[in-house]
Amino acid sequence: MLEFLHIEDLVALGVFLIFWLGFEFVIDHSQMRHKSLSGLLAHKRREWMLSFAERELRMFDEGILSGLQAGTGFMGTISVFAIGGCFALLNSTDVVLSIFANLEVISVDIRGSWQVKIIGLTFIFVYSFFKFAWAYRLFNYCGILMGAVRMPGKALPEEIRKQALLAAEMNITASKHFTAGIRGIFFGFAFLGWLIGPYVLIGSTLCVAFVLFRRQFLSKARKILLDASLT
Template structure:
């Protein structure tokens, strides 16, 4: 398999750095979203605030505040989903000019010479990242809408309201909101790693360096930023 990749303009170094990139991305996703360290992340802290928000929403007779919050969240998700489609279109268009771009890249300083096939693979690599991001944003958009419907179906506060049914709606709405938030986060995370992927056009060493920088930025923002400390102070 590696020999075939070399024939198409990808060296052994390229194979290794792409493997490193994917290992870092998958490993970070596991640590941030599924390991025991997840409880120290900003995503976990926000899940707790979602529960508080929707608990309060279930007790409000007029849910104008809650619908405004949902509208803001959905607007942000739809913006990135639309932007991702535009980026994908640009990358697909670039594939048609891969031969000309390969010549242009060969004259740029600091950039390793790359064949047309190698450049095509790099564009396809980025396209794959943004396709993944689009699916995450699309699912975040759908689950946010599901959450809005559940909130809209919450009955007004009443003395005879079934406590178990109320709590069940809160749990479901919180779960849907959390799912939307996590899908949105993974879409944004794909954008960060796509920035690292751009460094592959310069060369394998730059690709590794950019991947490490992106990883460090994500770790700080997820586990050690001022926002995390402030959210933990609300618990």
């Protein structure tokens, strides 16, 4: 399959994978994860569950969890549509390439190269779909754990706290998979640049990586959470 690609394509693909996997490592596994927007919000999720455990009326918390599930399900649906669009592009390869040839937008000398790129894009959206599907399931598990948290006064405070933190960790795990799915969608948009050329792929990858880095470490949302943690 790789015989359809030039050396420039392989270099661009390498840059794409390095930035995607590298960013995932920084956000989920490095020491910097504690300072990211997702890391700061994880602490708020724990605070949420501890506050939830002290309330007798918990309908509001159920509404928040339902909203998280709805958003996850929506993004999963978007991924399915994107996968369908990729298959449509594969089935219409000749038509699409003839259009681009007339516009002189991309080089269409190799039909197989186009198909390899579309297949790669399909895999990215499939990855995102599985991340969203698993996140949706984990939010369900979180709901079960929230339901198991005893009411105030019905158990020892230490036991209630332990149950609440267990639900919080499940919620945090679900959010990590949801964020990974969103990240896949963003890098899928960057991958579209490869349809034009390898240098466009490198440029679009750098742009997406900058946007994601800025949101995690330089955004106003992160500043709000930092200010809240200091008060």
